[in-house]
Ligand code: NZQ
């Protein structure tokens with residue numbers, strides 16, 4: 068096992084009817100900015116629940132954080148935060164709203180020039196406004212992690228930041244808030260959760276049986292519940308289990324002491340930035356092709372995953388590994404997500420050229436051993 072530091076300061080309040088507890092968790096003297104997206108919270112009753120719970124607080128609202136939150140929109144919020152002297156941010160919505168809120172929290176306190184540097188140059192976040200979340204979409208794990216992914220419209224770029232300074236003080240997870248999700252977002256969330264776990268688990272063996280089984284527990288649970296999550300309307304149990312899988316999938320626990328390979332996410336973010344496809348869609352396209360390309364390095368873990376999650380084994384390890392990759396792709400298709408660039412009208416040669424050129428200019432190396440160069444990314448994308 069590799070050395071690691073484990074730290075996670077986020078208080079989770081989980082379950083039905085828990086939104087009202089924000090009044091016990093946010094100090095009464097705070098001036099709160101309630102940050103939300105395009106209006107889903109006004110249709111599903113979450114907005115009303117929050118307003119009710121925040122009676123007596125000074126509140127300013129900021130709406131319009133878009134899916135794949137834009138730096139430009141977040142900077143509009145930063146202006147208001149400064150004008151209104153806001154001292155607490157409350158994100159109400161999906162991962163995009165929360166990621167936007169994390170960036171706003173950091174940008175409002177940033178003294179190193181343009182806050183875009185936090186993303187483009189990994190400029191250090193020395194301080195940030197306190198923030199909390201009411202998360203309404205199981206997918207990103209943002210409710211219990213230090214990450215935020217922000218896009219810049221002007222340049223069609225998408226970058227992640229990582230700092231525990233912007234982790235939520237608390238996150239409320241009420242699975243009932245997910246009942247209003249469009250099916251497509253539920254599918255995206257299932258795939259995102261599954262791929263988060265795979266990118267921390269399917270690398271090379273470092274003798275980490277506990278972390279492996281923790282990862283497999285999430286994967287097996289997703290396989291087991293996905294049918295109910297998708298097809299049983301307003302089914303509390305499956306939605307609750309799905310949400311907890313999503314949170315556990317990217318809250319740094321299963322990453323302890325193991326190598327990670329975020330190649331699929333890194334390429335996926337470029338596909339979203341350049342062509343506008345959803346985050347979950349980009350992952351379903353890229354992951355199987357990354358695994359095929361990296362088969363020798365990943366083979367042992369692919370075989371373990373295939374055996375323990377899909378009960379696939381065989382004498383010929385190469386053929387068995389390919390069968391497992393195929394089964395993973397078929398699982399994505401069964402959930403209802405497409406797995407080819409052409410399904411979205413994207414020319415693989417165009418994507419391969421543009422994305423490998425971007426990685427070349429940034430000297431990006433990917434893979435669990437930093438073994439994938441831009442020329443490899445080009446080949447992977449040509450197969451997508
Ligand atoms: O904007 P509103 O009106 O709220 O609508 C949203 C949005 O249109 C809607 N929605 C959210 N909750 C709903 C709902 N509709 C009905 N009922 C509800 N309960 O769903 C749409 C998509 O929301 P979004 O927040 O964009 O989805 P998601 O949570 O999947 O977040 C995706 C973003 O997170 C980033 C992705 O790159 C993408 O930008 N990621 C963040 C990570 C992190 N912070 O750790 C890690 C991930 O790998 C990922 O990169």
Ligand code: ZN
Pocket residue numbers: 207259263332346
């Ligand atoms: Zn993701």
